[in-house]
Amino acid sequence: MPYIVTLPARQMERIHDRLRLQLRLTKVLAARDQPVGPDIGPPMALVISDDTESSVDRRSRQLIWMGSVARHNTPGPTDKSVTIDPLRECMEVVPLDGDDGLVTLLEADLRNEFEQASLTGTASWCSGEVWQALETGLRTRFPRLVPLIDWLLTQANPPVLDSRDEADCAWQEQQDAVRSLLRIADFPLPSLNAWKRPDSRDAPYTAGIIPQPSENSLIDHDVRASGRAFGLDSDWMNGSGVRCDINVLWDSHGRRLEVTNVNALPLESRTGTDMIYYHVPTESFTLVQYKRLDPRKRAIRVDDRLRSQLDRLDRVAKLNSSPTQPHEWRLGSDPCFLKLAHWPEDTSRNPVEGLAPGMYLPVSYVQLLLKSDCTRGSQKGSEARLLGYDHAERHLVGAQFVDLVKEGLVGTVGTTREQLWSMVKRRVSQGQNVLVAEEHSSESAHDRQKRNRSRSPKAGAYAHKTYRQETIFDSDQ
Known part of the structure; x- marks a missing residue:
């Protein structure tokens, strides 16, 4: 299950150096958007830069950072927040839109779910099915990211040590x-x-x-x-x-x-x-x-x-x-x-x-x-x-x-x-x-x-x- 954080490209540029130094990010998540259920999958996080305002004809988004959600916090009576830690910069350009965009690999229903969760300026989440499709696409099209994905998945879903062994x-x-x-x-x-x-x-x-x-x-x-x-x-x-x-x-x-x-x-x-x-x-x-x-x-x-x-x-x-x-x-x-x-x-x-x-x-x-x-x-x-x-x-x-x-x-x-x-x-x-x-x-x-x-x-x-x-x-x- 991925959390999706989409920020305008200009805002992403302003905070980029800080993210490189701290390697963590906390974002508000509406209480109604809290994931529930036993099969929601590993808490991965995708941070997207949206440069649509400079592209009149179509959306222009890139996956810039990936991470895993370390904890949930309660900053207010109605909203919650998620802290992405660790957060790591993608080692190559990952376009989401256009003919070669990652979103093109999603089936219609999964694409609609992703688009609803990736509205600019928000933090939300998608189902495990969306993450599985995105993960497959990332591993296939961007092999340099495979070690990073494996490292983050291990952080997000570590092996359970058995006290009886x-x-x-x-x-x-x-x-x-x-x-x-x-x-x-x-x-x-x-x-x-x-x-x-x-x-x-x-x-x-x-x-x-x-x-x-x-x-x-x-x-x-x-x-x-x-x-x-x-x-x-x-x-x-x-x-x-x-x-x-x-x-x-x-x-x-x-x-x-x-x-x-x-x-x-x-x-x-x-x-x-x-x-x-x-x-x-x-x-x-x-x-x-x-x-x-x-x-x-x-x-x-x-x-x-x-x-x-x-x-x-x-x-x-x-x-x-x-x-x-x-x-x-x-x-x-x-x-x-x-x-x-x-x-x-x-x-x-x-x-x-x-x-x-x-x-x-x-x-x-x-x-x-x-x-x-x-x-x-x-x-x-x-x-x-x-x-x-x-x-x-x-x-x-x-x-x-x-x-x-x-x-x-x-x-x-x-x-x-x-x-x-x-x-x-x-x-x-x-x-x-x-x-x-x-x-x-x-x-x-x-x-x-x-x-x-x-x-x-x-x-x-x-x-x-x-x-x-x-x-x-x-x-x-």
Whole structure:
């Protein structure tokens, strides 16, 4: 089902540069035009420039932008709006009218429906049948647009991860870590949101990420000349048997986010997922270890393995140094957290679109909880300990945690890159699937805070490059 936004050519020219920078568009949609029904299809969006006023004899329209609708908003008591995000510029001229126009491929009833939805100055929608006909025409006549269409469709209609499947559970945790890292580093979610299932169930989540099909021309940094992300000459990228997938993002201000997903063991041998964010300018990292709560009881039993993992995280925390400069001050000395996360039992009916709900608990706080009566099991005389919503008086939620990390209020002080990667290798050798990101920036602490707190529309332009180590575990896999 496509949303159709048709604007006069002069208006399109006025907003073209802004669209190129922000890569999103919000338009009012009359409440009566809200689509209903279970089979309305993926929420694609077509943005059309109408230059009819300069063509007396016939309409002269072009498809200029394509995107997918990320959300619906309610700006007034009667109208609603749709936000198209991501929004991408077509890489070639796509005429709608004339002998070679896309509209000529539509049958009479579908053409009438399209014309009603594409009145100039309006935002409306068409049926899935109209989109299917338009999609077929675009793929046939404009093959250069095929990668963009596939990328947008994946954004609009992503695969559903099943909480009852072991591989999907691992990918859910890694997906949540990717989304957390993008929020912390202030990169747009669509940059790493296009995903398809990897061929191997043992592969990391980022092996399925699809890069956007073209690099944005607003970014001056040439991806191929921007250095070797994560030291690609390392043993991880030289057939060591460790699977390593790297995604590198650049924004229009020169900030760079390098995200790598590393594992060294098959799915059944792993012990969990780690997310590590390292801010290079301040030499500070924050680590989150994922634990899954029972979706009904919203709790987990604390066993010897978890206690051992907590002890290891305590040792990781010892990489911390004491602050000597104002920008090194932190709210506490905890760089390591548990995220006790939960996903719906039936994710096909209740997909998680943002961060998975859960509790963020600093490890030192968890150690105190495990000495308190509040975590004792319900059975009388039982020594079993439980962690969950009923066993912790306080916890951080996702938005609070993200804000603390992105403001530099939590994390280590004075941790070198060599210390970081030595720790990452230990975590991998211990069976953790590690998703680690480095943010490179020339921002001062003040500039970083100013960017984070700015309410003005932010640039959505970025470039994306991937590096992959395809060998995974054994040669026969």
